[in-house]
Structure formats: C-alpha cells, structure tokens
Amino acid sequence: MLDIAKARAHVSPVPLAFVASLVLSLIAVAGTVTLGKDAAHYLDVARQALDHGPAVAFQLFNWPWFPLLLAATHAFLGVPLELAAYLWCALLMAGTCALMVAISQRLVVGSGYWACLVVLSIPACNHLRYDIIREFGFWFFCTLALWLALDWLERGGWRRAIAVQAAIAAAALFRLEAVFLFAALTLCLLPEYRVRRTWLKLLQINALPLLGLLAVLVLLVTGQEFAQPRVLHFLSLLDPRNFVARFELLVGDFAHAALQKNAADEARLIILFGLPLTLLSKFLMLCGPLALPLLYRGSWPAFGDYWRKLRPLAWAWFFISRSCCCSSSRSASSILAT
Secondary structure, three states: OHHHHHHHHHOOHHHHHHHHHHHHHHHHHHOOOOOOHHHHHHHHHHHHHHHHOHHHHHHHOOOOHHHHHHHHHHHHHOOOHHHHHHHHHHHHHHHHHHHHHHHHHHHOOOOHHHHHHHHOOOHHHOOOOOOOOOHHHHHHHHHHHHHHHHHHHHHOOHHHHHHHHHHHHHHHOOOHHHHHHHHHHHHHHHHHOOOHHHHHHHHHHOHHHHHHHHHHHHHHHOOOOOOOHHHHHHHHHHOHHHHHHHHHHHHHHHHHHHOOHHHHHHHHHHHHHHHHHHHHHHHHHHHHHHHHHHHOHHHOHHHHHHHHHOHHHHHHHHHHHHHHHHOOOOOHHHHOOO
16 A cells, blocks of 8 residues: 555656556557558658658648648658657647646546546547547647636736647647637636726737738738638638538438438428537547446536636537537547546
C-alpha cells in the first residue's frame, strides 16, 4: 500500500493519462495491417507536396494542412511519412486525453485518477487510435481551446483571449468546424451582457473573427476573388437559403427512397426529429458502458454543476457536433463524451 501511495504521489493523473494514451496508441498501431482510405490520401498528398512543392497539395486537397504538416516533419526531421503520421496522431490524442483529465480535475477536485480511467477506456477516445486522421489535431486543439477558455472566462485578459483564439485557429487547420467554438464562447457570455466587463470580453474573444471578416470585406471592395473551396462551402452551409434547399432535397430523397406513399408527407418531421435523436444515440454509443450512470437519477444533479462550471464545453458540444453532422464528418462528440 505504501508503494502504491508513493507511486500516486510521483505520477499525477495528467502525465499518467498522456503516457498511458501513447502506450494504447502503440498497441493499436502495432495491430494495423493496411492503411485506411483517408490515411492513404493524406500520405499521397504529403508525398506530392515534397516532390512538387506545397502548391500541389492545394490542387489535390482543398484543406491540406495536415498533409503539409507531415511533409514538413519529413523534410526537417527526416522521419518517414507514415511514421510521422502515426507519431503526430498518437501525440495529439495523448494531449487530448491529458487535457480532458485536467478539465475533469477542475470540475471535481481529486477526480484525476478516475478521470484518467474514464478517458482511457471510453470508446470516443479510443476507437480510432489505429488510424491516421486529421480529427486527432481537431480534437486536441479544440480541447486546448476549451481548457484555456475556462481560465479566460474567470480571469479575462487579452493574452488569455488571444491564446484561446490561437488554439481555435490551429484546430480549424485540421477541421474548419472548429470556428463554431467562437459562437459557443460568445453564448457563454450573453447571460451577463448587462455587465460592462462582458462587452470587453466579447470583443476579446471575437477579435480574430472580426479581423477575418474585415479582411474578406477588403478583398471584396478591392475586386479580388476569394477562392478557397472549403471555406466557401462552409460559408454556404451557414446561408439559411442553402440550408432550407439542402433540407428539402434531403426530405425528397428520403421520402422517395425509404417511405411509403402515405407516409411521405411526414418526411420533414421524421428528419427534423430523427437527426437530433441520431446524434444523441451516437453520443451515447461513444460513451459506451460509461453512459449507464446517466440512467441513475441520483447522478442527474451533476448536470447542473457541469452547466455552471463547464458551460463552454456544453455549448461546444451543441454547435460542433451539429456542424460535423451536417457536413457528413465524424462526430465531434468524441472530445466531449467524458
């Protein structure tokens, strides 16, 4: 017992989660025989960028920042592309696990080792360890942004706000859906809009989006074209007219393919209520057996504590998971399922 106590005193939960996550990733990768489709595409784009220059990467993939990271790692460190990809994925996943343990400790003091056990066993954080995907970077920097945001919401300050925005920008280089974190953090401040300091915080956390909007306006005024396909597609998803058109198209396809004639009129209601339920079921599946405590009525008051202390994570789940669902990508609930 004394040796166990000494080990706990020397190994805190956060570094333990980081190291244990690396070990789990090593085990998962060791059993991998073939590369996935996405992994092969990223490695091919990285090779083409090394052979023909970074500009080629943008011709092969409209958001090639992860392949360019792999190419840069090979160019400067000499690490083979596939090994570099696995290393980056393992390190980013380990960082995500460590940050989630740190956030859990912030919510409940002394919960670090239990949080470490949850993070290392929950399906959301472990079912893709064998793969090479850019979501690992997205999860890490989103979690980092949320961890930094908790401190910024308490203490304020331009430096902390800039750090949060830098983390969101880094996450957006992996998946553009990360920009919805700005909306999540803005909504965290709205209940206190009558306080003058809140308006300063709103300016602090939205400084980068405002600068980006200003840059786009300058391009439009000067007659220059903004031709980044991924950004343009993302902006089109925010257009209410496009959203309604896509929804109606989905309703028509679903009614034609899956419903009987007398039920086709209910297609809108089925999709409208079915998508949120599908998202919720996906979230519960990513929680695995650890979703069972949600059925226990005595644990329900914890939702109130979660909302009060970790409100940015709650809003982030609401925005990012729905944006990823709409863009037909992997659910971002993975970074929030714990």
